[in-house]
Amino acid sequence: MPGLEDLYREIILDHYRNPRNRGELPVPPAHRAEGFNPLCGDEIVVYLLVADGVVADIRIGGQGCSISQSSASMMSSAVKGRTVEEARDLVRAFKAMMSIHESSIGGDGTEADHDGEELPEVPLGDLEALRGVVKFPVRIKCATLSWNTLVQGLDELAAESS
């Protein structure tokens, strides 16, 4: 049976206690996307400043548990400065790592988009620390909340500009 240390790796607790890119960005020019975890009431806000196809800046607002907050913090660090395409690749790689159980606990269907598709070779770095979350199926939604919100924000931006 998995223990607490499988879930709460030191780097996760570090991001929880010292969240990166916490705060807000002025809207506009930034875009604001809001995500909810209906299971626990957690709310997350992702502020995205995208210029010339690059995530120039990102801030995280809202509140949540250590897993959702640290995952959001790591996500913000990982995508900042990347192109939108690189950010989307990272999302796919991260969600592939998380998707082992998600569909079985009522995933929203967006998890299936990598099925049968060649996954991009993306090094996850620190994000690997979140791998232990899959042993705690009810917490997967916590880990993916900010990532789903990021995708929602990128999609909304793409829809605006098309």
Added chain:
Amino acid sequence: MAMTETPLDVAAIKKDFPLLEVEVHGKRITYLDSAATSQKPEAVLDTLDRYYRTINANVHRGVYHIAEEATQAMEAARDKVRGFIGAESAHEVIFVRNATEAINLVAHSWGRTNLREGDVVVLTQLEHHANIVPWHLLAAERGIELRWVPVTPDGQLDLGILEPLLDGARLFAFTAMSNVTGALTPVRRLVDAAHAAGALALVDACQYVPHNPTDVQSMDADFVAFSAHKLCGPTGIGALWGRAELLEAMPPFLGGGEMIRDVRLDGFTPNELPWKFEAGTPAIAEAIGFGAAVDYLDRLGMVNVRRHEMALTDYALRTLGERFGERLTIHGPSDTAVRGGVLSLALADLHPHDVAQVLDQEGVCVRAGHHCAKPLMRVLGVSATARASLYVYNDEADVDTLADALDAALDFFAL
């Protein structure tokens, strides 16, 4: 540790509940989530098993022996439930899936028949989503107006503006006991206020009936909704009690078999109460198990159940208060005369999900989240709490185990 006075033999009661023997993470389970669902005693499990093994047949149809027995057992269970809540007639006890369905039944049948655009339904900010969303649906469909009785900082109803809120209202639907703060509401006073304003009163008694002696006649309410699974009974069964003349005047809820007296090509004639509201094959085993559950609680005595929970809640409030001081917030009133054994906790800066995760490692089962009461959570200024809730099989040792586990959570997150 000073033993609190309890009229229940909890050591013996624990032995009635097989699940309490289960071990998780190498530890005996400490079940503190009865506000979500209670555990089931052997008497209920045996009843379900015996039904399926010896008298399983559809009810109100067959003329053969076991069909008669199944029908009689189900109607006997209805009468037990009637007695348990002090209702006058078993015809006023409608079997439904749960309290949620009971409230939806009233909203759908009574609400759609009687409410027009601009009509007022008064709710409270203490409500569970089950007593909010059905009225939102009706508001969207019929344009009714919803008004809200506010809540005090300690999670009780603020009745200061009750009369103006009820002015012109058609229905006042409120909880008898909050599933978040444990606050007991002054049911009779609220019912009287509703009636004085010319409104009907619907009581969401889902958290109340399992923990308090209930008498729907002295409540003087018009509708009372509750579930079996929170009072030692099976899931999938609950009851709506309603005043006979109201139920008689209401159209059916779901259509199908069982709820009809006659069906023709050009229409149908509904069955009499209570079957008018029970379309299709009912949850027969669950209904009979519901009866076994109220028998079990009757043997303990609901006055004793309430006394036990008051004593244990008082012990929990004192113990947790002494051990954690300002690091632990317990939402809800501090006086056990106006609260039940529901303890919504906020531990230091820890998120309830993280607290519950550490508690799970200690075998302690609590609920973490918004408890399906998001409007109330916003009033309390929190997005979630860790909720420990007490029942007949909990004792001081369970509260001590909870306190130790909360300490473990503080240790783990180094706070």
